[in-house]
Amino acid sequence: MKLASGAGLSPLRGYGGRPPLGCCTRLQELGIRIPRPLGQGPSRFIPEMEILQMSAEDPQMHALFAESFTTLGHLDNITLVMVFHPQYLESFLKTQHYLLQMDGPLPLHYRHYIGIMAAARHQCSYLVNLHVNYFLNVGGDPKWLNGLENAPQKLQNLGELNKILAHRPWLITKEHIEHLLKTDEHSWSLAELIHAVVLLTHYHSLASFTFGCGINPEIHCDGGHTFRPPSVSDYCNCDITNGNHGAYETEAPAANCTTTEPLCEVEALMEKMKQLQECRDEVKASQEEKATRFEKEKRESMSVGCSEDEESAPTRDVSRHFEDTSYGYKDFSRHGTHVPTFHVQDYSWEDHGYSLVNRLYPDVGQLIDEKFQIVYNLTYNTMAMHKDVDTSMLRRAIWNYIHCMFGIRYDDYDYGEINQLLDHNFKIYIKTVVCAPERTTSRMYDSFWRQFKHSEKVHVNLLLIEARMQAELLYALRAITHYMT
Secondary structure, three states, rough: OOOOOOOOOOOOOOOOOOOOOOOHHHHHHOOOOOOOOOOOEEEEOOOHHHHHHHHOOOOOHHHHHHHHHHHHOOOOOOHHHHHHHHHHHHHHHHHHHHHHHOOOOOOOOHHHHHHHHHHHHHHHHHHHHHHHHHHHHHOOHHHHHHHHHHHHHHHOOOOOHHHHHHHHHHHHOHHHHHHHHHOOOOOHHHHHHHHHHHHHHHHHHHHHHHHHOOOOOOOOOOOEEEEOOOOOOOOOOOHHHHHHOHHHHHOHHHHOOOOOOOOOHHHHHHHHHHHHHHHHOOOOOHHHHHHHHHHHHHHHHHHHHOOOOOOOOOOOHHHHHOOOOOOOOOOOOOOOOOOOEEOOOOOOOOHHHHHHHHHHHHOHHHHHHHHHHHHHOOOOOOEEEOOOOOOOOHHHHHHHHHHHOOEEEOOOOOOOOHHHHHHHHHHHHHHHHHHHHHHHHHHHHHOOOOOHHHHHHHHHHHHHHHHHHHHHHHHHHHHHHHHHH
């Protein structure tokens, strides 16, 4: 894979910045300390060789990687894990590039600082460090990185919206919008606010993907390397780039192996889908029944706890980039409070949010909509080892369950299907990745869909982050619409 004529290094082989074979010994003889990667490949959860193999086999990836490498000067590990789904990756990179680098209401350094603020709410040091570097590269003031209180008042004022949007978006009101748009020297314009809201939702969701797929920091980043020698292995730690994988060999988790049980989870899930389709064809639930089932699923979603596992990935303290560190996710109708159901037929992305974004920040609505459509409709008609499978029912159940957790209801959907298709372990994983991603663990990743491929679990994560982003956008854009009217 070549980046351009004469460029003898492929993006994948050079993503870690590792030196060529045999050089470690020579450098050590000169007294130079050699960094050793703490992680094995782009993900803690997915064997590195699966990602490398997928990248090498898909010609579409070569062009995408070359373009990304040319734009950023490197390939980040998020891009490398999204390699399983090239159609989505192309849309994602195009949208992110437009948000961060093309003409828009906000200056470049503001865009990256907002990315830092959003990622920090979930203690996502990976994304924070990434955008600290970008922020400095585009001329951002290093003093702002000492803490949010050192940033301009205009950005400080965004802190409240960032906090609520990340953890309890159903609480956003037109008063929050009015506070930001009020006429003074620190006020936001409507176009600037739309740009900021899209960036906040993008990076809250990307933090979910980072933790949900166990993304490792790159070797040159903070937390991505150590100078301690390897405890076991005679291989040079750079040898993977030269075909010697001894130091990096990992087995896929046992949880992903096939089972000998007569009726394994894949067949059981496919049988449930078949039965539900037959029920759909025979009996149509009434609107009253659908409303009752939504309320039941909404209540049950509150009983699904986010992981409290101590095995979750260590995070570096990034709390200086946001205020009110004790504020976090809480279910929307806890402790006697009542939050009205958000009915999609009253305010939807397709009929309302899309046009508002596109009017105030041209082309972005189109890019986001394309990304939503791709991931919602993405299918290879497979489930684990089975082919020619219609997975639309399962994809819709995942999407609607996430929106149900946010109090958003589709009147035409029978929420009784969710309990049939999503088991308890899967629900815990979904809720943790979407609501408290920093608590996600490899044990949780391994515990759901144990027979499915890693590419299918990455697909699940793409559904999670886009459904989350749309839910946040719906609440924020509805509040902006109420302010405008």
